[in-house]
Structure formats: C-alpha cells, structure tokens
Amino acid sequence: MTDRVSAPAPEHWEPSAAQRERDEWRRRRTLRSAAIAAISTLLLLGAIGGAVVSSPGWQRVRETYFDWDKAVSSFPAVLDGLWLNIRVMLVCWVLILVLSLTVAIVRTLRGPVAFPLRLLGTAYVDVFRGLPLLLVIFLLGFGGPALSLQGLPTSPLFWGGAALVLSYSAYVAEVFRAGIESIHPSQRLAGRALGLSYGQTLRHVVLPQAWRRVIPPLMNDLVSLQKDSGLIAVLGVTDAIRKAQIETALDFNYTPYVVAGVLFCCLTIPMARLTDRYARKKGYHGAGGHL
Amino acid sequence: MSELLRVEGVRKSFGDHVVLRQVDLAIEPGQCVVLIGASGSGKSTLLRCVNLLEVVDDGVITFDGRDITDPRVDGDEVRSRMGMVFQAYNLFPHLDVLGNVTLALRLVHGVGAAEARSRGLAMLERVGLAAKARARPDDLSGGQQQRVAIARALVANPRLMLLDEVTSALDPELVGEVLDLLGELKAEGVTMLLNTHEMGFAREVADEVCFLHDGRIHERGAPAQVLGDPQHERTRAFLSRIRA
Numbered sequence: 001m002t003d004r005v006s007a008p009a010p011e012h013w014e015p016s017a018a019q020r021e022r023d024e025w026r027r028r029r030t031l032r033s034a035a036i037a038a039i040s041t042l043l044l045l046g047a048i049g050g051a052v053v054s055s056p057g058w059q060r061v062r063e064t065y066f067d068w069d070k071a072v073s074s075f076p077a078v079l080d081g082l083w084l085n086i087r088v089m090l091v092c093w094v095l096i097l098v099l100s101l102t103v104a105i106v107r108t109l110r111g112p113v114a115f116p117l118r119l120l121g122t123a124y125v126d127v128f129r130g131l132p133l134l135l136v137i138f139l140l141g142f143g144g145p146a147l148s149l150q151g152l153p154t155s156p157l158f159w160g161g162a163a164l165v166l167s168y169s170a171y172v173a174e175v176f177r178a179g180i181e182s183i184h185p186s187q188r189l190a191g192r193a194l195g196l197s198y199g200q201t202l203r204h205v206v207l208p209q210a211w212r213r214v215i216p217p218l219m220n221d222l223v224s225l226q227k228d229s230g231l232i233a234v235l236g237v238t239d240a241i242r243k244a245q246i247e248t249a250l251d252f253n254y255t256p257y258v259v260a261g262v263l264f265c266c267l268t269i270p271m272a273r274l275t276d277r278y279a280r281k282k283g284y285h286g287a288g289g290h291l
Numbered sequence: 292m293s294e295l296l297r298v299e300g301v302r303k304s305f306g307d308h309v310v311l312r313q314v315d316l317a318i319e320p321g322q323c324v325v326l327i328g329a330s331g332s333g334k335s336t337l338l339r340c341v342n343l344l345e346v347v348d349d350g351v352i353t354f355d356g357r358d359i360t361d362p363r364v365d366g367d368e369v370r371s372r373m374g375m376v377f378q379a380y381n382l383f384p385h386l387d388v389l390g391n392v393t394l395a396l397r398l399v400h401g402v403g404a405a406e407a408r409s410r411g412l413a414m415l416e417r418v419g420l421a422a423k424a425r426a427r428p429d430d431l432s433g434g435q436q437q438r439v440a441i442a443r444a445l446v447a448n449p450r451l452m453l454l455d456e457v458t459s460a461l462d463p464e465l466v467g468e469v470l471d472l473l474g475e476l477k478a479e480g481v482t483m484l485l486n487t488h489e490m491g492f493a494r495e496v497a498d499e500v501c502f503l504h505d506g507r508i509h510e511r512g513a514p515a516q517v518l519g520d521p522q523h524e525r526t527r528a529f530l531s532r533i534r535a
Binding site for chain 1: 300302348349350351360361362363
C-alpha cells in the first residue's frame with residue numbers, strides 16, 4: 001500500500017496453542033515418514049545384497065567381473081581410452097547442436113519459398129532417424145576412408161564422428177522443433193508487433209524460451225551420445241570400450257568392462273545432477289529434476 | 292452452530308509478507324458473503340485458504356462442523372464438498388465441455404459414466420450451454436467458458452461455492468451472463484463466498500459485504516450499509532477510488 005500513513009511496527013506474532021500442536025504433529029509425521037523410508041530402503045538393499053552374495057554362483061561372478069587386481073591393472077588403459085570418448089563426445093555435441101538447431105529452424109519456416117528447404121530438412125530427419133546408428137557407422141566408417149575423397153581425412157575417427165553427428169542431429173533437431181513449436185504463437189506476435197524481424201523474434205524471443213523447455217531432453221541425448229561414442233570402437237578406434245576389450249582378451253576376465261562401465265557412469269551421473277541444479281537455479285519451469 | 296463455514300483468527304504469510312493477519316468470518320447456509328478490497332489485499336488468498344489450497348499459518352477454519360485446518364483432515368475430501376471457480380476459468384483444454392463437467396463426478400464421486408453424462412448434461416442445460424457439450428473450451432467465448440467452469444464446480448452439489456473474481460477476465464458485455472447465473476444460484480439457496488470488483492452485483496446479491504484491508508476485515512455489514520454509508524475512512528477511500 002502506498003497510501004499507508006505510517007508503516008506499522010513489525011508486529012510480534014506468537015503461534016496459538018492450536019497452531020503449535022499442529023506444527024508439532026506435522027514435525028512428528030515428517031520424522032516418522034523419513035524413518036520408515038530410511039529403514040525400508042536399508043532392509044530392501046540388505047535383502048537384495050544378501051540374496052546376491054549368498055547365491056551359489058556368486059564366487060564365480062565375483063572372480064570374473066569384480067576382480068580387484070584386474071581392475072587396478074586395467075584402469076590406466078581404460079581411462080586413457082575414455083579420454084578419447086570424452087573428446088569425441090564434446091566435439092560431436094557442439095556440431096550436433098549447430099546442425100540440429102539449423103534443421104529445426106528450417107523445418108519451422110513458413111511460406112512456399114521455404115518449401116525446398118523444409119523438404120530437405122524433413123527428408124534428412126526421416127532418413128537418419130530411420131537408419132540404425134551402427135549401420136551409419138559401418139557405412140561411413142568403413143566406406144568413407146575407402147573413397148579417399150580429396151580434402152577429407154581417411155581416419156576412422158573422423159568418419160565415425162561424422163556418423164554420430166549425422167545420426168544424432170536428426171533426433172536433436174526434433175527436440176528443438178518440439179521446443180520451438182511449444183512456444184505460444186502470441187509470443188511471436190508480440191515480438192513482431194514491436195518491429196522485430198522474423199529472425200530477431202526467433203533469436204531473442206522464441207529460442208530463449210524454447211531452449212529452457214528442451215534442456216531435459218537435450219541432456220538425455222547428450223548422455224546417450226556419451227555412451228554411443230563407444231560404438232566407434234567397431235571401427236578399430238581405441239576408445240575405452242576397445243581398451244577394455246583388449247585387456248579382457250588377455251585372460252578372459254571381464255572386470256575391465258565393468259571398469260569401463262563404472263567410468264561411463266562417473267561421467268554421466270554428475271552431469272545429470274549438475275543440469276538439474278542449473279535448471280532449478282535458473283527457475284526453468286518444469287526443468288528442475290529431483291533426486 | 293448453524294454456520295456452514297467459520298473462519299477464526301486466520302493468518303497467512305508468504306515469506307516475510309503477511310497477507311492475512313487476523314481474519315474472522317462466518318457464513319450460514321444459503322448466505323452469500325462478498326469480499327471486497329484492493330488488489331493484493333488477500334481476498335484470493337483467503338478463498339484459497341478456505342479451499343485448503345494454501346496451508347494457514349494460524350487460526351481455525353470450521354466447515355460443516357469440523358475443523359478443516361487440522362493437519363489430520365483429508366484435504367481432498369474437504370475440497371470435494373466445495374466448488375471453486377477461478378478468475379481465468381482454468382478449464383482443461385484437452386477435454387471437451389462435458390468432459391470438464393463430469394471429470395470429478397467420475398473420478399472423485401464414483402458416479403458411473405452414464406449417470407455422470409446425464410447429470411453433466413443437465414448441469415450444462417442449467418447454465419444454458421447444453422448445445423456446447425462436445426465443444427472444446429478454446430472454442431467458447433470467455434463468458435461461456437466461465438459458465439462451464441461454474442457448471443463444473445456445481446455439478447457435484449457442493450455445500451459451499453468459492454468464486455474468485457469470476458468476472459474480472461471477461462469483456463464488459465459478457466459479465467452480465469455470468470452475474471445473472473450467480474444471482475439465480477443465490478436465489479436457489481446456494482451458499483457462496485466470493486470476491487469481486489462488481490459493486491453493483493455485490494449490492495444486489497450479498498447478505499454481507501466484508502472490506503479486507505491490511506490483512507484484516509476492516510468493515511462488514513449489509514451491502515447497503517458498507518457500500519452506501521461506510522463508517523471507516525479506509526473503506527470510503529477504497530470505494531471512491533473504484534468509482535472514480
């Protein structure tokens with residue numbers, strides 16, 4: 001109220017007896033629920049753990065998959081391979097974002113002039129979303145170097161990365177398109193009414209809002225890419241999975257695969273938590289995942 | 292106790308901002324109590340507290356003889372006996388008109404599909420929209436949407452209707468159709484607690500008008516008295532502002 005004569009002194013408020021009793025009841029209920037949840041979780045985990053460890057095959061499983069010495073000895077090689085995965089993933093992700101955003105924008109263009117572009121964008125998405133990723137990797141990874149095209153490298157790493165980018169961009173383009181189309185048309189109208197051009201409206205009004213909405217599915221695709229970057233191992237590129245395979249071949253102990261798996265999880269899980277926190281801090285509506 | 296609803300010493304704050312300091316109110320069956328007051332005076336917050344959509348910081352709300360602010364009370368059950376209508380209609384856009392009206396009947400009140408349908412159609416007939424049963428909310432005018440929202444709130448025979456600025460989002464020529472409907476409901480004996488900026492309507496339909504200011508009910512009484520001859524300076528200032 002602007003017409004207040006004098007600001008009232010910050011009054012002292014004591015909760016009534018009834019309110020104190022309610023608060024106390026709520027507090028007790030919260031404690032009880034937390035205790036029940038904690039105990040039941042522990043019991044369930046204990047039961048699962050006990051059942052696994054006491055099963056007759058456990059000894060062999062442990063030797064084959066959880067051999068500590070093998071894990072330690074294979075760790076440096078697998079970690080070294082993982083560094084390649086990380087680099088592939090980062091470079092590919094940037095290219096994927098650029099390509100997919102371009103395709104998404106092209107697909108949302110209106111008017112007959114943009115028809116050939118829309119057709120191209122739709123055809124691209126249809127084809128590369130339809131093709132299995134492994135097939136694209138085989139096609140480009142083995143076929144690409146064999147062509148020895150002028151000006152293009154022949155390394156399987158390049159062609160494997162290209163396959164990842166082409167395949168993933170088709171998926172991510174659809175995520176972006178869904179985000180763009182979810183922004184209410186009134187936002188475009190408001191932008192155009194201010195005199196902003198189509199492109200300016202897209203850049204300063206539509207995309208910032210669309211971006212916020214698609215952060216969770218984008219993260220999904222990034223995590224997925226992180227794992228699929230291991231598929232280029234089939235081309236002979238020595239990434240974490242390939243390194244683990246080599247280590248395993250020494251004595252048919254599969255612990256190196258588990259090491260690689262744990263390392264992949266160590267990459268993806270903190271990133272998922274970080275994105276959740278980022279999204280919550282920015283107050284992105286509907287983007288704040290909870291643990 | 293003949294009261295249907297009694298609000299005693301209700302306090303509600305959001306962070307440091309105290310919206311309701313000490314609100315007392317009582318409604319008898321068939322009565323219509325109208326809350327008036329400036330924007331931000333807590334009218335909507337009070338309605339949401341009564342509907343248990345907000346948890347009060349202190350105070351007691353008794354509905355149908357039972358303290359509903361007790362945390363042991365099942366809020367969903369309490370809400371199933373009240374009807375609430377919002378300023379922005381809040382219809383479900385993915386359901387048609389009849390689907391909106393019959394949703395709670397089927398999910399909350401356990402009414403079979405056939406009976407829900409006939410009760411829903413009867414209710415739509417009552418608000419003059421039977422012909423629109425299969426229309427989507429987005430295809431209706433604001434006044435029609437708000438009448439659907441009233442039908443949705445009313446179809447399960449609530450003991451109390453809460454109406455939160457139900458005409459504020461409407462074009463002036465559409466306000467009449469909604470207010471006429473509310474007048475008819477009042478005549479049929481529906482108990483209502485509402486807030487509005489339509490002083491003419493308040494004068495016509497209210498049994499009691501309450502002026503909310505600074506988290507308290509500053510002045511209350513018959514509409515002719517509060518609106519025609521306000522005793523408090525705050526009330527006079529508010530009324531002169533909205534008439535200006």
